[in-house]
Amino acid sequence: MKAYDPLVKQLLDGELTLAELPPELQAEGSEALRLLAAVDRRAVMLPETLDARVMDALRTRARVVPVVPLARRSLGWITEPLELRLRVRPWALGAALAAAAALVLVLRGPGGMISRQGPAATVSALPESLLVRFVLYAPGAKQVGLAGTFNQWNQSATPLVRAGNDGVWTVTLTLPAGQHQYGFVVDGRRWVTDPAAPAVDDGFGRRNSVIAVGGTLRAGRVL
Amino acid sequence: MVRAVLGGDVERYAELVRRYRDRYARYAARMLGSADAAEDAVQDAFIRAYDQLAQCREPDNFAGWFFLILRNRCFAERRREARMGAGPGDIESRPIPASEQPDGMMDAKERLHALQQALLDLTPEQREVFVLKHVEGLSYDEIATRIGGSVPSLKMRMHRAYDRLRQRLKDRM
Amino acid sequence: MTTPRYGVLVLATVVCAGPLAAQRDVTARLAGRVPPAVAAAVRVLADSAAARGLPADPLVDKAIEGGAKGVAPERVVAAVRLVLGELDAAAAAIRAGRVAIPDAETIEAGAFALAAGMAGPQITELVGLSTDPYAPAATLRVAGTLTALGVPAPQTVELVRETIQSGGSGADLLALPAKLQSRVARGASPAQAAAGLARPDEARGPPPGQREPDKGHPPRNPHRP
Numbered sequence: 001m002k003a004y005d006p007l008v009k010q011l012l013d014g015e016l017t018l019a020e021l022p023p024e025l026q027a028e029g030s031e032a033l034r035l036l037a038a039v040d041r042r043a044v045m046l047p048e049t050l051d052a053r054v055m056d057a058l059r060t061r062a063r064v065v066p067v068v069p070l071a072r073r074s075l076g077w078i079t080e081p082l083e084l085r086l087r088v089r090p091w092a093l094g095a096a097l098a099a100a101a102a103l104v105l106v107l108r109g110p111g112g113m114i115s116r117q118g119p120a121a122t123v124s125a126l127p128e129s130l131l132v133r134f135v136l137y138a139p140g141a142k143q144v145g146l147a148g149t150f151n152q153w154n155q156s157a158t159p160l161v162r163a164g165n166d167g168v169w170t171v172t173l174t175l176p177a178g179q180h181q182y183g184f185v186v187d188g189r190r191w192v193t194d195p196a197a198p199a200v201d202d203g204f205g206r207r208n209s210v211i212a213v214g215g216t217l218r219a220g221r222v223l
Numbered sequence: 224m225v226r227a228v229l230g231g232d233v234e235r236y237a238e239l240v241r242r243y244r245d246r247y248a249r250y251a252a253r254m255l256g257s258a259d260a261a262e263d264a265v266q267d268a269f270i271r272a273y274d275q276l277a278q279c280r281e282p283d284n285f286a287g288w289f290f291l292i293l294r295n296r297c298f299a300e301r302r303r304e305a306r307m308g309a310g311p312g313d314i315e316s317r318p319i320p321a322s323e324q325p326d327g328m329m330d331a332k333e334r335l336h337a338l339q340q341a342l343l344d345l346t347p348e349q350r351e352v353f354v355l356k357h358v359e360g361l362s363y364d365e366i367a368t369r370i371g372g373s374v375p376s377l378k379m380r381m382h383r384a385y386d387r388l389r390q391r392l393k394d395r396m
Numbered sequence: 397m398t399t400p401r402y403g404v405l406v407l408a409t410v411v412c413a414g415p416l417a418a419q420r421d422v423t424a425r426l427a428g429r430v431p432p433a434v435a436a437a438v439r440v441l442a443d444s445a446a447a448r449g450l451p452a453d454p455l456v457d458k459a460i461e462g463g464a465k466g467v468a469p470e471r472v473v474a475a476v477r478l479v480l481g482e483l484d485a486a487a488a489a490i491r492a493g494r495v496a497i498p499d500a501e502t503i504e505a506g507a508f509a510l511a512a513g514m515a516g517p518q519i520t521e522l523v524g525l526s527t528d529p530y531a532p533a534a535t536l537r538v539a540g541t542l543t544a545l546g547v548p549a550p551q552t553v554e555l556v557r558e559t560i561q562s563g564g565s566g567a568d569l570l571a572l573p574a575k576l577q578s579r580v581a582r583g584a585s586p587a588q589a590a591a592g593l594a595r596p597d598e599a600r601g602p603p604p605g606q607r608e609p610d611k612g613h614p615p616r617n618p619h620r621p
Contacts, residue, residue, distance in 0.1 A: 031389075041357075055234075154464060200511045203479065204471060212570075
């Protein structure tokens with residue numbers, strides 16, 4: 001069986017009309033269009049019982065801890081009221097992020113979706129900002145805020161919320177690409193660094209945690 | 224909503240399921256050959272998506288990410304069926320039925336069925352590009368964005384699909 | 397002779413507009429966040445920075461930080477001066493690495509590396525290593541982060557050098573801190589972890605085909621032609 005003529009294939013692709021085909025290809029073109037006409041384009045509706053089956057399956061799963069799903073937490077004991085230790089195994093999500101106890105969850109690329117073509121393409125699609133999740137274990141706290149270079153060190157601007165009942169606090173926000181310093185503020189007065197993050201002297205006798213977000217895309221050159 | 228689920232609210236996931244349940248059902252049905260198979264695939268995909276929700280890189284584009292999970296599930300399903308081999312009840316092995324019409328030409332319903340059968344004889348990649356373009360109505364650029372690959376390579380795949388379909392349906396239509 | 401004076405006046409206005417605008421920006425950013433005396437001192441320091449081609453934003457950021465942390469005014473000013481000194485030293489070290497006019501991002505990255513505990517000559521060396529496609533800013537940022545994580549500075553330089561010279565990609569470089577933290581979380585000391593990463597085959601991580609889907613990558617097409 002002969003293959004379709006390339007022009008007929010273009011017809012099938014929608015790049016040509018039947019009228020534009022030469023006379024000797026009209027019959028083949030019509031045959032091809034009949035093939036296309038046989039495509040089942042009807043919408044398919046799935047039964048609503050599917051929803052219930054999915055939810056049942058999810059509810060009976062072992063207790064999911066959605067807050068830190070990418071790392072196994074080993075929670076240190078609190079030795080003094082506000083000495084907070086959170087040992088987290090940070091993942092390098094995509095090779096381009098250096099996250100601390102902040103878990104990077106989202107890569108918002110320019111095209112809306114990153115197409116996976118291997119490390120090179122991932123890197124070349126580095127976005128200008130990323131959604132970053134910060135997590136802190138502070139069971140005794142009444143309020144926790146996040147303060148850093150990205151919010152003028154205003155702890156009330158970025159409060160954390162309790163995630164579940166086991167003393168974990170969390171917040172997710174968009175950070176522009178670049179390096180940021182930050183700390184957690186517990187109960188409005190005690191500044192705490194992120195134990196698993198790199199830290200630098202803040203010049204005031206304390207330390208700030210550091211997070212690097214994304215990479216810099218400049219003049220077509222990555223980094 | 225994705226973030227709410229990530230924050231621990233499992234029940235919110237039901238909204239996601241309801242919202243996206245049918246969006247890719249047709250794609251799954253054409254890829255797998257039946258609505259029943261599609262139902263299984265979509266159900267599994269939602270469960271797997273929940274498990275991997277933390278790795279969803281764009282909570283605002285759950286649909287696109289969910290599509291990839293469903294797609295993987297469809298490909299896996301075909302691999303599984305191929306491994307198990309064609310049985311008598313297997314859709315794949317049924318020969319394309321000759322028309323019951325007196326003049327030998329198929330009516331619309333038979334043609335529909337015949338083409339679906341022929342589609343199942345394509346490779347999954349060929350079938351996918353055909354379904355995305357001619358069932359879902361995407362352009363080559365949109366297909367490339369969704370599943371990767373260059374437009375020329377997708378076209379090549381599609382053109383091979385056209386030829387195979389023609390061969391499979393020879394004389395039937 | 398009014399014309400020359402007019403000319404001079406226009407010239408003076410144009411020359412002053414730049415620093416005045418910058419000053420207004422500093423004042424606006426500090427308003428309500430630090431006492432007026434601190435704001436005034438920071439303005440002077442910011443002008444000095446601008447005159448030397450250094451970015452002024454880090455100074456203002458540090459002042460805002462001090463204000464937010466309730467630090468005494470004189471300590472705030474002292475800290476801002478410290479930042480200026482780091483920016484200055486970083487710029488000098490970067491210029492020694494043959495980048496004639498470093499940009500703000502690179503200077504800030506260098507200052508960060510210094511603050512983390514690296515020394516000028518090491519900054520210079522890192523800049524020298526950062527030829528295309530490695531950007532000095534990213535190299536310095538990564539090095540600073542590694543040092544801040546506890547890797548001794550000389551070893552940081554070695555690790556970065558190894559990664560670059562063994563052909564690692566920019567992404568490989570950026571991934572070093574997280575890889576280090578993984579190893580540290582498994583019990584290695586920062587120095588040990590860094591030593592482990594310096595071996596090229598490990599520095600690049602597992603080959604793509606062996607990466608499990610659960611490690612944060614979206615599901616892959618198993619049939620990629």
